Amino acid sequence: MRPRNGIEIESVLPDSPAEKAGLQPDDILLSVNSHSLRDAIDFMFFRSAARLLVEFSRNGIKHRVQIKTDEGTDPGITIKPFKVKTCKNNCVFCFVKQLPKGLRKPLYIKDEDYRLSFLYGNYMTLSNIDSCDRKRIVDQRLSPIYISVHTTNKSLRNKMIGNPRASDIMKELKFFSDKKIRMHTQIVLCPGFNDGIELQNTIKDLYKFYPYVSSVAVVPVGLTMHRKQQLNPVTKEDALRAIEIVAPFQKRFQKKHGDPIVYCSDEMYIKAGINFPNLKDYGSLPQIENGVGMVPLFLSQSKKIRMAKTISQEGQKIITFTGTSFYPFLKKFIDRLSEKEDIHVDVLPVENNFFGNAVTVAGLLTGRDIIKNLHDNTDSYRVLLVPDVALKEDEDIFLDNVSLKDVEEATGLKTIRTEATPQGFIDAIGTL
Known part of the structure; x- marks a missing residue:
């Protein structure tokens, strides 16, 4: 249950100033240097002093501790997310x-x-x-x-x-x-x-x-x-x-x-x-x-990649995928790699059956659509490079809760999450 007043600590970094001061996960921070706290932004705003007098509640009992930091140093506390204010509009285009x-x-x-x-x-x-x-x-x-x-x-x-x-x-x-x-x-x-x-x-x-x-x-x-x-x-x-x-x-x-x-x-x-x-x-x-500028940046970065001294696919055939709008640009980059660096990767354009083919970006592809497209295209491949834009930021799952493990089990391919940049692509191949 969220506290009515104050903000709740999610985690405390080991050996951090906050841990040394005795703060623990689930403690409720009430104020910093006499400033009441409503959410994580308040804590970010008031924590910049070198000495923080923190009032907090633990099991309903109020305590005070002093946290000593270098001015501007993170005291080592992660705050639980605040309740999001929701939209009451009824936009004609609401996604x-x-x-x-x-x-x-x-x-x-x-x-x-x-x-x-x-x-x-x-x-x-x-x-x-x-x-x-x-x-x-x-x-x-x-x-x-x-x-x-x-x-x-x-x-x-x-x-x-x-x-x-x-x-x-x-x-x-x-x-x-x-x-x-x-x-x-x-x-x-x-x-x-x-x-x-x-x-x-x-x-x-x-x-x-x-x-x-x-x-x-x-x-x-x-x-x-x-x-x-x-x-x-x-x-x-x-x-x-x-x-x-x-x-x-x-x-x-x-x-x-x-x-x-x-x-x-x-x-x-x-x-x-x-x-x-x-x-x-x-x-x-x-x-x-x-x-705005994502594709031009990718095209520019593709000309400045740093190749490892030795990259060997060790006979492993590699495949990756993207949305239909970005496919021509990724394909051109991969073809150039094949010509100049002897790196061979096939790229599969995945149509979005879940949202409809008008939705063409990789970030809105579902795991089910990816699996469906791969079923007829995985012969002789061993590795699937998965661009991180298609996955949750902090977890290896797609929009529809299909995980990378699910994809591996369904296709028989080893999956590797890759940063969706030219260098991230090269670095992922270098790990094989």
């Missing part, structure tokens, strides 16, 4: 609502939490924050935060997010801009809603808050075959029009600020069937986790 049954339970959580936005870069609409939340973001400098804007047209935005009471996003952005809070924003492009002139106007409006609105990503709406709401997918023509709208802004912003500010996602260029911009045109890659 969570398009999920079928049978996936990992956390995937069905519609989070709308400014703390997750600050900690992990999760996008939020700012539709459920109050004055206390705004004050905390400013006071504790929780920056940058990541905001789903979609459109700056208030009535259209409220319609798109299914919340007629949502506040005016322009007023929210102005508030945080005035307080010098950095923001990264996204526009989920939905044809017939926020494309065309609406997209142009939204980019113009967001630019008014530069540099505090530090970047704008334009990404195509993701649609699964399980969606109930009628929504048009982004076609090749839609993608081309979006890129044509964005390009002049990029050119003007680059000339004026040395920063393109607004970017189309990789998927937009793939849908349009045109080349990506040069990697240098993505600036500092501020939205790479949003699929």
